[in-house]
Amino acid sequence: MGNAALRKKIYIIIHGTDTPAGRRFDVVLLWMILLSTLIVCLESVPSYRKLFNEYFRILELVFTAAFTLEYFLRVYSNPRPLKYMFSFFGIIDFLSVIPTYLAFFIPSLRYIMAIRILRLLRVFRILKLTSYVENAQLIKSALSASLQKITVFILTVCALVLVIGTVIYVVEGEENGFTSIPQSIYWAIVTITTVGYGDITPKTAFGQVISSLVMLMGYAIIAVPTGIVTVELSKAKVPGALSVGPPLTCDNCSREVNKTDNYCSNCGQALVRMK
Amino acid sequence: MGNAALRKKIYIIIHGTDTPAGRRFDVVLLWMILLSTLIVCLESVPSYRKLFNEYFRILELVFTAAFTLEYFLRVYSNPRPLKYMFSFFGIIDFLSVIPTYLAFFIPSLRYIMAIRILRLLRVFRILKLTSYVENAQLIKSALSASLQKITVFILTVCALVLVIGTVIYVVEGEENGFTSIPQSIYWAIVTITTVGYGDITPKTAFGQVISSLVMLMGYAIIAVPTGIVTVELSKAKVPGALSVGPPLTCDNCSREVNKTDNYCSNCGQALVRMK
Amino acid sequence: MGNAALRKKIYIIIHGTDTPAGRRFDVVLLWMILLSTLIVCLESVPSYRKLFNEYFRILELVFTAAFTLEYFLRVYSNPRPLKYMFSFFGIIDFLSVIPTYLAFFIPSLRYIMAIRILRLLRVFRILKLTSYVENAQLIKSALSASLQKITVFILTVCALVLVIGTVIYVVEGEENGFTSIPQSIYWAIVTITTVGYGDITPKTAFGQVISSLVMLMGYAIIAVPTGIVTVELSKAKVPGALSVGPPLTCDNCSREVNKTDNYCSNCGQALVRMK
Amino acid sequence: MGNAALRKKIYIIIHGTDTPAGRRFDVVLLWMILLSTLIVCLESVPSYRKLFNEYFRILELVFTAAFTLEYFLRVYSNPRPLKYMFSFFGIIDFLSVIPTYLAFFIPSLRYIMAIRILRLLRVFRILKLTSYVENAQLIKSALSASLQKITVFILTVCALVLVIGTVIYVVEGEENGFTSIPQSIYWAIVTITTVGYGDITPKTAFGQVISSLVMLMGYAIIAVPTGIVTVELSKAKVPGALSVGPPLTCDNCSREVNKTDNYCSNCGQALVRMK
Secondary structure, rough: OOOOHHHHHHHHHHOOOOOOHHHHHHHHHHHHHHHHHHHHHHHOEEEEEEHHHHHHHHHHHHHHHHHHHEEEHHHHHHHOOOHHHOOOOHHHHHHHHHHHHHOOOOHHHHHHHHHHHHHHHHHHHHHHOOOHHHHHHHHHHHHHHHHHHHHHHHHHHHHHHHHHHHHHHHOOOOOHHOHHHHHHHHHHHHHOOOEEEEEEOOOOOOHHHHHHHHHHHHHHHHHHHHHHHHHHHHHHOOOOOOOOOOOEOOOOOOOOOOOOOEEEEEEEEEEOOOO | OOHHHHHHHHHHHHHOOOOOOHHHHHHHHHHHHHHHHHHHHOOOOOHHHHHHHHHHHHHHHHHHHHHHHHHHHHHHHOOOOOHHOOOOOHHHHHHHHHHHHHHHOHHHHHHHHHHHHHHHHHHHOOOOOOHHHHHHHHHHHHHHHOOHHHHHHHHHHHHHHHHHHHHHHHHHHHHOOOHHHHHHHHHHHHOOOOOOOOOOOOOOOHHHHHHHHHHHHHHHHHHHHHHHHHHHHHHHHHOOOOOOOOOOOOOOOEEEOOOOOOOOOOOOOOOOOOO | OHHHHHHHHHHHHHOOOOHHHHHHHHOOOOOHHHHHHHHHHHHHOOHHHHHHHHHHHHHHHHHHHHHHHHHHHHHHHHHHHHHOOOOHHHHHHHHHHHHHHOEEEEHHHHHHHHHHHHHHHHHHHHOOOHHHHHHHHHHHHHHHHHHHHHHHHHHHHHHHHHHHHHHHHHHHHHHHHHOOOHHHHHHHHHHHHOOOOOOOOOOOOOHHHHHHHHHHHHHHHHHHHHHHHHHHHHHHOOOOOOOOOOOOOOOOOOOOOOOOOHHHHHHHOOOOOOO | OHHOOOOOOOOHHOOOOHHHHHHHHHHHHHHHHHHHHHHHHHOHHHHHHHHHHHHHHHHHHHHHHHHHHHHHHHHHOOOHHHHHHHHHHHHHHHHHHHHHHHHOOOHHOOOOOOOOHHHHHHHHHHOOOOOHHHHHHHOOOHHHHHHHHHHHHHHHHHHHHHHHHHHHHHHHHHHOOOOOHHHHHHHHHHOOOOOOOOOOOOOOHHHHHHHHHHHHHHHHHHHHHHHHHHHHHHHHOOOOOOOOOOOOOOOOOOOOOOOOEEEOOOOOOOOOOOO
């Protein structure tokens, strides 16, 4: 078997899901990613680390070796290796294997491995869950469409929490836990997003009045991103809403018609269009 | 009275709500379920358990005996007993009585009895609250329709909290309460859902910056499921969705047409309708 | 001046807002309600109570005397006193004055006076803020329309928190703060509504896993009431959505027309309607 | 160069973004605002204040001197100086410089400087982010349109938390942390907005039952502002809302007409339009 034929065969196994070998490869990969992520998580639990430290270390090396091999095969088999290496998944694949090697020098870097979980995004492709992919696309496009509005909103909230944080810092002061303006801004964000940890809380009557106002304001504010996303999602659901161009109209009675109509539903005019 | 006649009579009393006996049976059952659930709850309160332990035990046995009898009558009277036994309500009915018997061996199993409360779902049928059932159906169908989108969303959130949890674990470390990655993921979920218990909170300045970013991100994220459900609910509310009768179709090509159309948009057939 | 004339004059002053005297009466009443509510609040603050106890007591008696007089005048002047006494505002007016008298016997009853604040609902009428009243009506009608769906939803949540509360009680147990099933249900409600006080939190790994699931579920659940209310509000906003009867159509071309149109916007047909 | 010419030149540099000088001025100003706000924040951190107090003080004086100069140039170059001084940005510009001078007498006033951040609202103009400005306008107009409804809603919530606060104060009492009615109202707001700090929590069983009811009620309540804003945002998105040009009107009676109308719906005038 020639070199080119081998590359092509590897490419089909790695990227294809139509052949039994390609499908088997994807399923094995999926389970390896899940397992290696689970091991990173479990390894961080002190009691497990004490008991199974050796096994965790061995498994991590095995998984990293396998993923490294896979990475090189992907680069080798790809007709355009550089394009893959700097693509979204190429970078994630690289970041999934490199931390183990770097961890010999700087141990805490090992946790970057958690990025491995993002490789699971391929799972949709593997399981041929096209309707899920479509729904994900829909949510993504709605979020993209609302990105500018959400950005404006987040920037406004940022300016707001800075002002609120400064006010509460002056009112409550360092003796009540508001030790600096950055920490008071942190408190303002915790409050306005309705998270409310309670690690820093207003103690003075005036501080509680200001907090109450901030919370009631947060009430109206939390409605804004919800409204934005809902409107974008509802637009994305209207049939044809994503199509380009102006609405189609009947040449005879000027009434709006659908792209799939053959006759005007109002006057019965036959509709002739470029297909 | 023959065996078959008896079975039929029992069946009518248990399943029917049209006869006085059937209705009386349902109302008694409803109150027994509510009472027995209440007793499970009260029994768990230490001060009540000390005082009324004997009474609780007796009542529990009485209720369980009654529900056991009812369960056997349901199985006995049902024309297709196996189908009932493996139906949703059949399993719930079984799980409502078995814990008391198992509790002789493993006491903590007794609490599975709380599943009894789910038997109350029959209450809608008993009280003939059809409009409530319709509304429940509407919410259910909207949730079903958005199930795929919600699943995609929850999976994305899961991947996100895993990455956030790992980052905060590295940043804050075990000395600040983030004792392991799983616990840090728990913190990330508590934060991103805006629950914010405050049992684990970031202590370092950098950790608070990351938390702030997570909360602001959670702002945009919480909007997504709301948007999805709202759109589905609003689609379920579109005029005609609840209207009686089948959709209108063209006599010529059987395609669905709107009430206000004069001509079929597919074949151009003039539409004549009863006004 | 006769008795009937006096009653009529009082009635006009109390209920009317068109005469200068009636308007003055309403504005004075408004301020007295606000002040008396403020005093109930301030009196509960220990440091103020120590300092101004005498003044608070006197003011409370003055306000109660005035409100009692007002109540008797309302009953006396009303053509149908019994109907007023058992109306919404009649009961609130009664409950606003009676606690001070009962407090001679049972002091803690005094706080029922806080119900006085509800009398402020009359403020909308006093200030002739019709557009505010209209908006309040809109919100109220949207909430009424969604009442059944919200009820179904709240009942489902109730059944859910009962099951979740029992599960977490068994998993965490009394040693971790989940001292009884009712308290565990309280925890479940605190969690699923994303309030998250943090007074009771899961300590075991398994309890934290269950909490995480409950929070993610709460994500989808919180979307439901928002969706319901949004849909009802959007329906209430469609022009004519609250009007009775089917949509109006042009007799000539059957196209839908607005109630305020004089001519069909499609074919120019003059529209003749019953006014 | 004459006085008027100088003023005009300064005016163009300060207000214009079309000339290179004007653009450079805006970008430098933008960075100075960001830096000076950052310094106010960092200065409040005790550890930084100890180390860099001298540098902070000098930088603050430099920035304030620059902003003071800028303020005087703005007043000087403006054709209508008084109008500028009492405009929104005129007041903010003034409040950005005055605190440093006042701080010689009352140090805590220095923090009013945080208002400087609001000057960044000019950033949209500087960066020519017109589409961001449009989106901000959209959100602003939707919030304005829902202002009355939100006000009605917030007032209702205020009345509600007053009643809830009083009830919980009576039920829990001072020994459980509910030390006064105002503080109990603060707790009610913390709970109903789902912030849930947990600094004050119900201890008695009855208090927890009331809290649970409040939280479930808060569920339905939080849906209202979201619904209001969503409806307003969706109305603002109706096709044509962002279209250029004035609304179409009937030539005969000047009433607004739709683009698809053939006849004026008010006077029946045939509408002839350029296609």
